[in-house]
Amino acid sequence: MTPVITAFDWVPPFAQGQVRDLRVRWALEEAGQAYDVLYLAQGEQKAPPHRGRQPFGQVPTYEEGDLILFESGAIVMHVADRFGGGLLPADPAARARAIEWMFAALNTIEPPLMDHAIATIFERGKPWSAPRLPAVLERIDGRLGELSRRLGERTWLDGDAFTAGDLLMVSVLRIVAGDGLLAAYPNLVAYVARGEGRPAFARALAAQMAGFTGSPPPAILAWLKAQEETT
């Protein structure tokens, strides 16, 4: 049975290549597992029937027969267990450490990085955003420095084998890579480049980008225009 994921048919340019179905597509590509995509127009994610799949009105979701899952971290773990691809090692201790890095990516690193997106995109132009930004950047730099020191000269977080932990960590670091926030840490820049250099990542990214065939609704166009005017 071919799994079906959900993705958007359009997102603003800054989000293209970042929407979280990319993480699930990447895992499926690493496992060599074909999948189908149900595309949602902007707005559909907040209404039935998608709310029934995803209580928070987000993408991606994953459907495989009667199983419906949301949360990209959980879907990546399911894909790794269901279809292989080496994302979760067989050795129990190595598996536990790969899972540790999955949670580190999503619970320790991603929240401060998303805070940067809130400050510079979603709350851009709010009176508090500029004065607050140094504190946001300081928290991010603290975490990135710690991650950089732990990664050291390793190829991947737990050594020589790419795992689901690396898949999620590279995905998370990509949130701010384009803003130059990794530049002080050459080993993190090289780590992201190694992740992006995997053929499975390239296929996943190309597939996400090829899916943006829709149009934004008028309300979002107006919001984007307002954002540009505050630049």
Add this chain to the structure above:
Amino acid sequence: MTPVITAFDWVPPFAQGQVRDLRVRWALEEAGQAYDVLYLAQGEQKAPPHRGRQPFGQVPTYEEGDLILFESGAIVMHVADRFGGGLLPADPAARARAIEWMFAALNTIEPPLMDHAIATIFERGKPWSAPRLPAVLERIDGRLGELSRRLGERTWLDGDAFTAGDLLMVSVLRIVAGDGLLAAYPNLVAYVARGEGRPAFARALAAQMAGFTGSPPPAILAWLKAQEETT
């Protein structure tokens, strides 16, 4: 072999009963697994040898023979797989859904709730905190409303069985329960109370509280005093 976790010997009053070793203690108690605790004084978490266990200088960690883990979500998952206790169902679909709720707790619900802690505790008194607070509360209320609608009249998130997803979701909701942010959602208030009513939770909380036998370093005392003066 008895696992060893790390915890603090002192935290400020607002953090007592909230430090994340509580989540691991709770999982171990649900599984009926004894454990030892290595207590750290404030400051020790940022220096060797603890940095070797935990690259981000946090608690808890988990050691079992040669296996050293950090990230409370990953440790809870390991404990559930290693020692049972019903936290992860045997049925593969039910297991995947329990894991889905673990990630939802830590990646969808906890980040906006921690943002409230940042605004009201760690950045209290900063010029941007008060003007920004309404936006923080709006994001939180959006997520809590969605969670409340999904929980509905269920006992636990996936139905009648308490899982590791509930353990983490209750733990996360407790971050803001004392601030009254759940009050608009009686089913969430009752859900947290059901979680806190479990004997394993009570044992875990008592054990964390009993471990606070240390003293704060002078720098932290000065910070706390400054916080009080800005109240």
